[in-house]
Amino acid sequence: MVKKSKGRQKIEMVKMKNENNLQVTFSKRRNGLFKKASELCTLCGVEIVVIVFSPGKKVFSFGHPNVDCVIDRFTNINPPHPRQHTDTQLSEAHRNAIIQDLNSHLTQVTEEFEIEKKRAEDLKKKRKNSYISDNWWEEPIKELNLSQLTEFKCGLEKLRKTVTTEASKNFQTIVPRHNFDGGSSNNATFGICDDHAGNIDTNLDLYNHQRMVATNTFACNHHNMMVPYHITTPFGNIGNGNIIEGFAAEYNQNPNHLCFKKEHISGCDHHSVHPPRFGHGYY
Amino acid sequence: MTRQKVKMAFIENESSRKATYKKRKRGILKKANELATLCGVPVGVIIDSPYDLTPEVWPSREDMDNVLSQLQRLPVMDRTKKMLNQESYLKQSISKASETCKKLTKENKELEMKEVMFDCLSGKTSPSRIEKNDLGACGNVIEQYLRNLNRRIEILSKNDGASSSSVHVVASTSVAMPIVELGSSSTAFCDMIRQQQIQSNMNQNVGSLDLNQQQW
DSSP states (O other), X not given: OOOSSOOSOOOOSSOOSOHHHHHHHHHHHHHHHHHHHHHHHHHHOOEEEEEEEOTTSOEEXXXXXXXXXXXXHHHTSSOOOGGGHHHHHXXXXXXXXXXXXXXHHXXXXXXHHHHHHHHHHHHHHHHHHTXXXXXXXXXOGGGSXXXXXXXXXXXXXXXXXXXXXXXXXXXXXXXXXXXXXXTOOHHHHHTHHHHSSSOOOHHHHHHHHHHHHHHHHHOOSSTTSOOOSOEEETTEEEOOOSBOOEEEEOOOSOGGGOOEEEEOOTTOBOOOOOOXXXXXXXX | OOOOOOOSSOOOSHHHHHHHHXXXXXXXXXXXXXXXXXXXXXXXXXXXXXXXXXXXXXXXXXXXXXXXXXXXXXXXXXXXXXXXXXXXXXXXXXXHHHHHHHHXXXXXXXHHHHXXXXXXXXXXXXXXXXXXXXXXXXXXXXXXXXXXXXXXXXXXXXXXXXXXXXXXXXXXXXXXXXOOOTTOHHHHHHHHHHHXXXXXXXXXXXXXXXXXXXXX
């Protein structure tokens, strides 16, 4: 098996020649040094200060409990006052508790990251293994010819319709309230997601969603496809379709707020009044 | 010897704490030395512990004094801008790690949805079987793919000028697309392709028959 890169290599302990590499090395190693210092403090409960000057003469420092305190002690400027002993103890305990929390949090996030990395690896392996297939559409787009592309596009557009339909089914269980501005034009209601950042009425969402789904289903980004002149939804007609805006569902972790982003699709000014003609191939 | 994961908390056991301290102290000083040498920059470390009588100073008291005076010469703003303690350092690390993790999660989701998309096209699954929460992400991936397809089509169309007659027989477009109902995409795409393959193979065979006849 041929390795792609050389991997970790031993480097000479002399000043680096390449300036860019030097800067990158500096950043990485500085961070690593601070990490080690942080770990030492946590594990062994010692006081430490690390001072580093960058190639650009900027100073970076890390200190526990803090930089100034340790430096002062070292240079004997401010010997600790015995009177402050109890105060320091309490605040120290409080501080340590906070630090312990932060450490646990960091460990947790790091573990999550490791899990995601493994997932990424598995997915890439899966793609590699299923590479040897008859499905030409799974090849990279650059390797497809024009007729394949057009065909793929058609199939994918159909798939999109079905997916959108499935998505709309999720919302049909909730009955919308009729306290919205029903007779408005395209733009007004579709802008609702932007206007009400955060406090979106879920029912209004449902209304918008259904209208958007209806529009999206008929949205075209291929001038050969016929688009109906009038789109009728359960909630009334939507404009006269001079410019149809397509919508992309925004991936949102909270399924209750399926928000749609506006997306202007170019080349889609249609002045035709033709009814939809499904089942017709492309021209 | 496999490494065991160390819990990031104060080591209760005194002797292991002392042992860890010795090892890690050595390690930190080594790293500090490497940083200073490789990058040719001033570095200073002070470690004050109950295990050493006097604080450990690196590289030397003199060098440390130099570093400190260099530090003092800087204006307060510059001195404290990148100053960290445990709390601020950990918070910084957490937010960085969270961000990277979020990015990776998003990427993974997209990869996963791409597989789902391909599986739908090849008939292995159908949109009705997709997890409800994934439908949005899947839609996004499809949208993005379509955008890329369109871009590519535009480029190729420009290059070819007038209609391009494809040499590839597999994806022949002379066959009219069968009418597909909205709910049946699971069998639509790949079957359509196969139908066309069969069609074009038939056409080819017919053609070759003609040729044979002509030869005679």
